[in-house]
Amino acid sequence: MREQFYAAVIADILDDYGYRNQVMSHIIRPLKPETVVAGRAKTVLCSDVYEIPESPYQKEIEAVDRLAANQVLVCTTNGSVRYSFWGELLSTAAVARSATGAVIDGFTRDTRAIIEMDFPVFATGRLPTDSKGRGEVVDYDVTIDCGGVTVNTGDIVFGDDDGVVVIPQEVEQQVIQSAFRKVNQENQIRQELLEGASVRSVFDKYGIL
Structure with missing residues (x-):
């Protein structure tokens, strides 16, 4: 999935299924390009x-310690600009548990160290301020709003340079299958455009733009 998909194609397929609010706010960005x-x-x-x-830090520690393989920690700070929730040590713990990334609707810190360890982190910004006495985890494995999207534990999260998209569990199989088909179609369209086909002709043929 990481190698074959991209956020835009997943967003398009979700649109087709009527899920038109699954892309997080544009301000949630990767720490490093091409992440x-x-x-x-x-x-x-x-x-x-x-x-x-x-x-x-009690529930924060619990949440990170209970990360499982292939999970992405998705956190909302409810728009706080007072502290960073994420950092190098939590990234290290996540790597040790084979988690695949963190998406924070809030700030992160220890940027250089996280980039050097090549752990995927998406956040709204960077701030050196610690969360102690400024922000606390009140719960985990609950329904949250992250970047304007409703997210539940178990939903599929995919992010790249274009942004972060969430696939609800109830439609994941249909979306993934349709996304594979669309990726293959777009590869064919790209080749035809390179060979000189007009945009109109390929759109009329495939219905994709």
Whole structure:
């Protein structure tokens, strides 16, 4: 899936099935160009706090420790600009659990180290500020809104330079099969265009643009 698909083709197929709000906000971007993330979501819900808890990080630690192979941690900070939720040490723990990436509707830090370890992270921005006393995980494996998209643990998450798209579990088989077909069609269209075919002729033939 990582090698064959791209966000745009998945978004197009979801549109065809009537799922027209599955692409996260454009401000959620990869830390490094040409990064691809793909896997099943593990959702995390954060909220701002205004004092240091007696035992900080508790549910954050639980959520990361319970990551499974091929999961993507998907977190919403509910738009907070006060702290970074993600960083190098959490990325290291995720790699050790064979997780495939993190998508954060919020900030990350330790950018250089994360890029060097080649762990896929998508976020709205970068900020060196720690979450302690500023933000806490209130729950995980619950329904969240991340970048304007409803996400549940187990949904398929795919992201590349164009953005992040979410495939709901109830239509994943149909979407994946249709996406494979469309990728093959687009490869044929690309070849015909290179050989001089007009855009009109290939659109009339395939119905794809």
